[in-house]
Amino acid sequence: MDIIESVKEYVIRQSNEYKSNADDHYDFWNEHIKYVLAESVKLANEYGADVEIVSLGALLHDIALINKVGDRKDHHANGEIIARKVLEDLNYDPDKKERVLKCVYNHRSSKNSESIEETCVADADILAHFDNIPMLFNSAFVRNNIELNDIKEWLNEAFKKDYNDLSDRTKESFRHRYELIKEVVIG
Ligand SMILES: [Fe+2]
Numbered sequence: 067m068d069i070i071e072s073v074k075e076y077v078i079r080q081s082n083e084y085k086s087n088a089d090d091h092y093d094f095w096n097e098h099i100k101y102v103l104a105e106s107v108k109l110a111n112e113y114g115a116d117v118e119i120v121s122l123g124a125l126l127h128d129i130a131l132i133n134k135v136g137d138r139k140d141h142h143a144n145g146e147i148i149a150r151k152v153l154e155d156l157n158y159d160p161d162k163k164e165r166v167l168k169c170v171y172n173h174r175s176s177k178n179s180e181s182i183e184e185t186c187v188a189d190a191d192i193l194a195h196f197d198n199i200p201m202l203f204n205s206a207f208v209r210n211n212i213e214l215n216d217i218k219e220w221l222n223e224a225f226k227k228d229y230n231d232l233s234d235r236t237k238e239s240f241r242h243r244y245e246l247i248k249e250v251v252i253g
């Protein structure tokens with residue numbers, strides 16, 4: 067089996083375990099990771115980045131959250147440690163492995179990116195939110211206890227923060243869709 071399929075299988079398995087056992091029963095694969103993977107591959111093709119590195123980075127970027135290791139604030143660093151072990155167990159090429167690990171470690175903002183692959187993963191992590199608007203409502207109402215009359219303001223802030231965290235290049239290409247989404251969802 068190729069490396070991407072093997073890692074994908076691993077992540078889906080871990081996500082299913084989280085869904086069954088964690089208090090919030092969040093479905094990481096179906097609500098977040100599959101969208102990050104799709105968006106990161108699109109960006110990789112657009113920006114001429116290495117699709118394999120980007121795909122593996124996208125698959126593994128939140129693995130510390132999925133595996134419930136450490137605090138959320140450290141999940142990029144713990145994710146790097148877990149991803150290293152996963153890729154070593156699969157005998158993945160050492161140089162490529164380091165490039166994937168940097169995508170995991172630096173995924174929390176495109177401002178940290180040192181390579182185009184890292185930018186693709188960081189930006190895809192954000193674009194994935196706009197691919198799954200129902201999840202944002204769930205996040206507002208269920209996870210953050212937002213009242214109905216505050217939802218538009220909450221979403222507006224969330225959208226703005228996400229958009230501002232994108233790299234300049236992705237801001238530009240996403241701008242039109244961003245305006246449409248804001249118009250439809252917030253009015
Ligand atoms: Fe993350």
Ligand SMILES: [Fe+2]
Nearest residue numbers: 098127128191
């Ligand atoms: Fe993420």
